[in-house]
Amino acid sequence: MKPLFELSLPDLTSVLKEWGEPPFRAKQIWGWTYQRMAGSFEDMSDLPKNLRARLTAEIQFTRLTPVINQTSKDKSTNKILFALSDQHKIESVLMHYRDRHTTCISTQAGCAMGCVFCATGQMGFDRHLSPGEIVEQVMWFARDLYKEGDKLSNIVIMGMGEPFHNYDATLQAVDRLTDPEAFNFGARRITISTVGLIPMIQRFADEHRQVNLAVSLHAATNDLRNELLPINKKYPLEALMQACRDYVAKTHRRITFEWALIQGKNDGAQQAHALVKLLSNPKLMCHVNVIPLNPTHDYAGAASERERVDQFKNILDASGIPCTVRVRRGIDIDAGCGQLRIKASNP
Numbered sequence: 001m002k003p004l005f006e007l008s009l010p011d012l013t014s015v016l017k018e019w020g021e022p023p024f025r026a027k028q029i030w031g032w033t034y035q036r037m038a039g040s041f042e043d044m045s046d047l048p049k050n051l052r053a054r055l056t057a058e059i060q061f062t063r064l065t066p067v068i069n070q071t072s073k074d075k076s077t078n079k080i081l082f083a084l085s086d087q088h089k090i091e092s093v094l095m096h097y098r099d100r101h102t103t104c105i106s107t108q109a110g111c112a113m114g115c116v117f118c119a120t121g122q123m124g125f126d127r128h129l130s131p132g133e134i135v136e137q138v139m140w141f142a143r144d145l146y147k148e149g150d151k152l153s154n155i156v157i158m159g160m161g162e163p164f165h166n167y168d169a170t171l172q173a174v175d176r177l178t179d180p181e182a183f184n185f186g187a188r189r190i191t192i193s194t195v196g197l198i199p200m201i202q203r204f205a206d207e208h209r210q211v212n213l214a215v216s217l218h219a220a221t222n223d224l225r226n227e228l229l230p231i232n233k234k235y236p237l238e239a240l241m242q243a244c245r246d247y248v249a250k251t252h253r254r255i256t257f258e259w260a261l262i263q264g265k266n267d268g269a270q271q272a273h274a275l276v277k278l279l280s281n282p283k284l285m286c287h288v289n290v291i292p293l294n295p296t297h298d299y300a301g302a303a304s305e306r307e308r309v310d311q312f313k314n315i316l317d318a319s320g321i322p323c324t325v326r327v328r329r330g331i332d333i334d335a336g337c338g339q340l341r342i343k344a345s346n347p
């Protein structure tokens with residue numbers, strides 16, 4: 001069966017043409033899929049019954065099967081472990097804030113980057129997701145919100161996997177999500193996060209997209225970054241920071257740096273000052289997000305205590321580097337990337 005979310009509008013149009021359907025049908029189905037939030041072909045109530053039946057028989061509406069669906073006690077976070085058609089598993093999260101709803105989606109089943117503190121990194125790489133599998137995760141939560149008369153505010157592409165390791169599929173998914181004829185989502189409300197694949201940062205800069213870029217830094221010296229993020233051995237900090245500076249110069253867009261604070265490891269004054277140095281002279285147009293680590297089974301590091309978080313932030317504040325302390329969400333539902341999948345395989 002053809003998967004619906006792998007079809008472009010011209011693809012769908014030619015399928016419908018082969019079936020002898022009038023030309024407007026493809027647009028009608030497209031509208032139901034991306035804008036009227038149908039959850040199945042049966043929901044497309046103004047299509048003839050026999051066409052709905054044929055679509056159901058010959059085109060696969062969704063390939064996502066929820067295996068675990070958990071909502072945090074405070075109802076702020078909904079995390080789903082999905083099985084794909086080939087039974088590989090991915091995680092997707094919806095986070096509710098006072099004034100917005102943000103989804104965090106995956107681009108790969110597993111991840112090849114091996115960041116030591118990350119549950120997904122600990123499990124290794126299975127495969128890349130297709131553009132449609134990336135889009136489907138967004139549409140899943142968009143439909144849930146639609147039922148409640150609400151809609152998505154932000155999409156962050158920082159779930160399982162390294163998006164820039166699966167660059168083409170990720171950006172094709174972004175194109176579909178931002179296409180005015182499809183989901184019509186604002187590119188400025190999408191953020192892609194990378195651990196620092198320099199050639200892809202350069203490519204992304206050259207494409208001059210409106211999508212936001214976040215770089216997971218986590219350490220400001222090569223020794224420590226090599227230890228935490230093995231990719232640093234291939235793309236060391238000096239080259240990475242130059243790529244980030246080039247990105248900002250080319251796009252005139254602010255870059256975000258992510259920093260998971262690990263007690264006694266990367267949360268001390270020395271690392272904070274080293275970070276200030278990396279981002280200064282000249283000052284880089286950026287924002288730093290710090291978040292206490294989500295502990296994982298195979299990594300001994302713990303989340304930084306409040307006092308150390310504050311000390312770290314104070315050093316950045318004193319140097320005029322914008323910094324926000326993010327709140328960990330969904331700790332009671334294994335909301336850290338990869339944790340739910342590990343739990344499912346070791347119940």
Ligand code: SF4
Nearest residue numbers: 111113115118121161
């Ligand atoms: S932090 Fe991101 S890039 Fe690193 S191993 Fe985990 S999923 Fe992969």
